[in-house]
Structures are given as C-alpha cells and as structure tokens.
Amino acid sequence: MASPIKFGTDGWRGLIAEDFTCDRLAEVAPVAAQVLSQLDTTGTRKIIVGYDRRFMAEEFARVTAESVCNFGFDVDLADTYAPTPAFSWIAHDQKALGALVITASHNPGGYSGLKVKGGFGGSVSPEVTQKIEALLATPASFPATEPGRLQSINPWQTGYCEALTAHVDLEIIRAAIAAGRLTVFVDVMHGATAGGMETLLGVPIHELNSHRDPLFGGGAPEPLPKYLSYLCRQIRTHQHHHPQGLAVGLVFDGDGDxxxxxxxQGNFLSSQILIPILIEHLVTRRGMGGEIIKTVSGSDLIPRIAELYQLPLFETPIGYKYIADRMLTSPVLLGGEESGGIGYGHHIPERDALLSALYLLEAIAQSGEDLGQLYQNLQAQTHFSSAYDRIDLPLANMTVRSQLLQKLQTQPLTTLAGQAVTDCLTIDGFKFRLLDGSWLMIRFSGTEPVLRLYCEAATLEQVHQLLNWAKDWATCG
Ligand SMILES: O=P(O)(O)OC[C@H]1O[C@H](O)[C@H](O)[C@@H](O)[C@@H]1O
Incomplete structure (x- = not known):
C-alpha cells in the first residue's frame, strides 16, 4: 500500500510506482502551486518546473507542469535536467512563485520526489509543507480557471551559470589548470551536474560517472567514501605520475546540492572539513564576513573557525530549510550541513554544490595549496583536530522506529561506551556530549527509513568505538 504523502527534511519522496506515481503527483503539484501563490504578494502566476536524471524524471516533470498549468499557472518547464539549485536560482531570478523540482536528491534509484522551492530561491519552510499536507488531506476545490501557458526553457541558459562564475576569479583557476598546477576530477555520480563544471570553467576536466544510470551503479548518488573508491584511485594514480601539480576531486550528489x-593524496573530505576551508577562503582571500550557520550535526571545528575570524555562529536542526530561513533575515556568509549542503548569503538561500566547487578551486589556485594542506593549516591555527564518521542503520519498519524513540525518551542515556554523558541536546534527534569532548548523535532521517548515528571524537578509532556502541544499543533491543 502506498505511504501517505508526507514532506520530510526536503520535499516529498517515495518509491517510484508504489508511493510516487503520476496520479499522486498530479494531485500534489497543483496544491503546492496554490500554497505558493497564497504566499505571494506580486500577483505573478509563474512556476518553474525542473528535474534531475532519475528514472522517468522527464515524464514526472511533464505531469507536474501540465497539472499545474490546468489550474491557471504559467509554467516554465525545463527541457533538460539541471541541478536543483539552478531551479531555485531561476525561480528567484524570474520572480516566480517558486519551483517544483522532480528529484529524490541522494536517495537510491528506486526513489523519486518533489522538492518545493519558494520564489526567494530556497526550500520552503515546514509551515508551508504542512499546509500542503493539510490541503491534501481535506481536498478543497480550487476555483476553475483558464489553463495557464506552458513554455520550455533550457535551465543552463538562463543566466544561472554566469551568476555562479561571477562570484569567482575564473581566470586564475583556468591558468592553474592550463599550466598543469591543478588537475580537476569531478564525480557527478550519474546525476544532474553532468557537464556542469566543464560548462562553468570552459576548459576540459576529468568527469567520472557522467552517463545517465537511474540505478546509480547499484548504490545511491550520495557523496560518501563508500561510493568513491574509483575517484580516489584515479587521483592517487594521477598524483603519482604528476607529482609537481595538485589534483582535486569534486563530488556532487544526484541533484547537485x-x-x-x-x-x-586521495583522502576523502566531507563537508565537515570543506565548510571550515570555505570559511577561511571567503574571509582571508575574498575579504568577506557575516554569520556562519551550522546544523546540530556539524563539526566542532566550525565554531572554532568562526571564533578565529570573529564571525557570529547560529545553530539549527537538520534541513537546509532552517538555514534558508535564517539567511532571509540575517547577513549570512555561509550556511552548511554535515550532509554536504553548503550555501552562501550572497547567492541564494540554498545549497549550491557547483558554487562551492568553484570556490574550492579558487582557494587551491590562489593559495597554491592542496585541500588537505589547507585543512591541516586550520587544525594548527585552531589547535583542534578531530575525526568524524556517520553510520546509517536501515529501519525494518515504523514499529522499530517508535520503539527506539521511546527508549531514547524514557531511558535517558547517562553513560555511553563507559563514558559519562555531560550534556544532551535535543534540537534535532539526541546529541550526547561526553566528558572527553567527543559527541555522538542519534537521529531518525527525515528523508529515508534509516537511523543516523553521527560521531566526532579525537581519533577515528574512538569514533568507531562510539559508533559501534551506538549500533549495538540500537540493534540489541
Ligand atoms: O538526515 P535526513 O533527514 O535524511 O536529511 C538529510 C538531508 O536531506 C535533504 O537533502 C535535505 O535537504 C538536507 O537539508 C538534509 O541534510
């Protein structure tokens, strides 16, 4: 039986042909458009419809566009895939009501989804998605109107690419590539950023996993080390043969956010490390400032970097919508998430992997230093070094979920792997601080049926010890 239509951490996701069907989409999309129009004060009727490279993405996008059009909205429908942030940018640039994007982001190939972006250029707030859910539960009949107009657009030719490249010194990056000082590998994980970096840079780079594969090689288009052994090997081999230059691998998830x-050296760098590197780059080489936003699962290095550069720090639950909300009211430099979403107050209130990639290339080209070296410099400056990892435990069913939640609520953990818990933060999930400064967080995903276990400690050995403890706690009843 299909699951009820629920919006999670970002959008409505579902298994294709089981939960996520054309019929259900044709119901949800016009309601989402109506709710977006209720927020509008300009009188526009324009909605942008985009999609990623998943199974049937074009067909789902067409159903979305036509169903929305039938309710009197004017639709700009993408004629090809593009990253989700491109559609957020277009919605903002075109002063549209918002964007409806067919994507299940980083989820495995069986899933598709619908992300709802506001005309401000980012994810809508939980109040908005709750309103959509409420309207779906009690279908109100919307007044009949003349159908709107439907036109197609090429999302790559809307000004989005120029908006990104305007933020960086393209010439210094191109010169480093041309001189062999910098070699760029990009793993697009078969997703919607395919071709993107080459379009932006205007010079050839090494793009891996470019072809469309709706099964994502049997994994998921999520920038995690377990999917990146091929890229790491390519980089090590290249570096071995070209030791005089620097190589870098950039990895994007399925919808490029x-x-x-x-x-x-072939070492994986998650956004826990990239966020500090990007803050340092924007502050020291670009002379920028502003607030830093992290989610509760962000590394402890982030507050230390914020302190180093005297930047205010703000912490939110997980979900970029919370960061976007804050960006709309405060002068934010950067807002970033553990899961890889990083965005900038001077762009749109949305994560944008391509813009972060450009900034990282600029940081390497300007400093002449490898990303690993830039990270080590920051560890030395803040006198803080740590290791981080996350485990995702599949949940057999909703009963297991509620049992675990009840256990967390009724039997508070006071020690963890033999260490005393000094604090428990419940902004989102349960984040336990331990006596030695390490932390472990237990949280249910809002996008897939998994329990996430997050941990940061002084060494990787300690991280794995704590994660194994948590895994046993979660699985041993
Ligand atoms: O941990 P989850 O609830 O699955 O969320 C993981 C991620 O999902 C989506 O991509 C959201 O847009 C992100 O903001 C969030 O970090």
Missing amino acids: RIAAVDS
Whole structure:
C-alpha cells in the first residue's frame, strides 16, 4: 500500500510506482502551486518546473507542469535536467512563485520526489509543507480557471551559470589548470551536474560517472567514501605520475546540492572539513564576513573557525530549510550541513554544490595549496583536530522506529561506551556530549527509513568505538 504523502527534511519522496506515481503527483503539484501563490504578494502566476536524471524524471516533470498549468499557472518547464539549485536560482531570478523540482536528491534509484522551492530561491519552510499536507488531506476545490501557458526553457541558459562564475576569479583557476598546477576530477555520480563544471570553467576536466544510470551503479548518488573508491584511485594514480601539480576531486550528489571532495593524496573530505576551508577562503582571500550557520550535526571545528575570524555562529536542526530561513533575515556568509549542503548569503538561500566547487578551486589556485594542506593549516591555527564518521542503520519498519524513540525518551542515556554523558541536546534527534569532548548523535532521517548515528571524537578509532556502541544499543533491543 502506498505511504501517505508526507514532506520530510526536503520535499516529498517515495518509491517510484508504489508511493510516487503520476496520479499522486498530479494531485500534489497543483496544491503546492496554490500554497505558493497564497504566499505571494506580486500577483505573478509563474512556476518553474525542473528535474534531475532519475528514472522517468522527464515524464514526472511533464505531469507536474501540465497539472499545474490546468489550474491557471504559467509554467516554465525545463527541457533538460539541471541541478536543483539552478531551479531555485531561476525561480528567484524570474520572480516566480517558486519551483517544483522532480528529484529524490541522494536517495537510491528506486526513489523519486518533489522538492518545493519558494520564489526567494530556497526550500520552503515546514509551515508551508504542512499546509500542503493539510490541503491534501481535506481536498478543497480550487476555483476553475483558464489553463495557464506552458513554455520550455533550457535551465543552463538562463543566466544561472554566469551568476555562479561571477562570484569567482575564473581566470586564475583556468591558468592553474592550463599550466598543469591543478588537475580537476569531478564525480557527478550519474546525476544532474553532468557537464556542469566543464560548462562553468570552459576548459576540459576529468568527469567520472557522467552517463545517465537511474540505478546509480547499484548504490545511491550520495557523496560518501563508500561510493568513491574509483575517484580516489584515479587521483592517487594521477598524483603519482604528476607529482609537481595538485589534483582535486569534486563530488556532487544526484541533484547537485551537496558536495564532498578528495584531496591530492586521495583522502576523502566531507563537508565537515570543506565548510571550515570555505570559511577561511571567503574571509582571508575574498575579504568577506557575516554569520556562519551550522546544523546540530556539524563539526566542532566550525565554531572554532568562526571564533578565529570573529564571525557570529547560529545553530539549527537538520534541513537546509532552517538555514534558508535564517539567511532571509540575517547577513549570512555561509550556511552548511554535515550532509554536504553548503550555501552562501550572497547567492541564494540554498545549497549550491557547483558554487562551492568553484570556490574550492579558487582557494587551491590562489593559495597554491592542496585541500588537505589547507585543512591541516586550520587544525594548527585552531589547535583542534578531530575525526568524524556517520553510520546509517536501515529501519525494518515504523514499529522499530517508535520503539527506539521511546527508549531514547524514557531511558535517558547517562553513560555511553563507559563514558559519562555531560550534556544532551535535543534540537534535532539526541546529541550526547561526553566528558572527553567527543559527541555522538542519534537521529531518525527525515528523508529515508534509516537511523543516523553521527560521531566526532579525537581519533577515528574512538569514533568507531562510539559508533559501534551506538549500533549495538540500537540493534540489541
Ligand atoms: O538526515 P535526513 O533527514 O535524511 O536529511 C538529510 C538531508 O536531506 C535533504 O537533502 C535535505 O535537504 C538536507 O537539508 C538534509 O541534510
């Protein structure tokens, strides 16, 4: 039986042909458009419809566009895939009501989804998605109107690419590539950023996993080390043969709003490391400032970097919508998430992996230093070094979920792997601080049926010890 239509951490996701069907989409999309129009004060009727490279993405986008059009909205329907942030940018640039994007982001190939972006250029707030859910539960009949107009657009030719490249010194990046000082590998994970970096840079780069594969090689288009062994090997081999230059690997998720990287030694760098590197770059080489936003699962290095550069810090639950909300009211430099979403107050209130990639290339080209080296410099400056990892435990069913939640609520953990808990933060999930400064967080995903276990400690050994403890706690009843 299909699951009820629920909006999670970002959008409505579902298994294709089971939960996520054309019929249900044709119901949800016009309601989402109506709710977006209720927020509008300008009188526009324009909605942008975009999609990623998943199974049937074009067909789902057409159903979305036509169903929305039938309710009197004017639709700009993408004629090809593009990253989700491109559609957020277009919605903002075109002063549209918002964008409806067919994507299940980083989820495995069986899933599709619908992300709802506001005309301000980012994810709508939980109040908005709750309103959509409420209207779906009690279908109100919307007044009949003349159908709107439907036109197609090429999302790559809307000004989005120029908006990104305007933020960086393209010439210095191109010169470093041309001189062999910098070699760029990009793993697009078969997703919607395919071709994107080459379009932006205007010079050839090494793009991996470019072809469309709706099964994502049997994994998921999520920038995690377990999917990146091929990229790491390519980089190590390249560096071995070209030791005089620096190589970098940039990795994007299925819809281009998350990023990770690999340094020239083939080491994986998650956004826990990239966020500090990007803050340092924007502050020291670009002379920028503003507030830093992190989610509760962000590394402890982030507050230390904020302190180093005397930047205010703000912490939110997980979900970029909370960061976007804050960006709309405060002068924010950067807002970033553990899962790889990083965005900038001077762009749109949305994560944008391509812009982060450009900034990272600029940081390497300007400093002449490898990403791994830039990270080590920051560790030395803040006198803080740590290791981080996350485990995602599949949940057999909703009963297991509620049992675990009840256990967390009724039997508070006071020690963890033999260490005393000094604090428990419940902004989102349960984040336990331990006596030695390490932390472990237990939280249910809002996008897939998994329990996430997050941990940061002084060494990777300690991280794995704590994660194994948590895994046993979660699985041993
Ligand atoms: O941990 P989850 O609830 O699955 O969320 C993981 C991620 O999902 C989506 O991509 C959201 O847009 C992100 O903001 C969030 O970090």
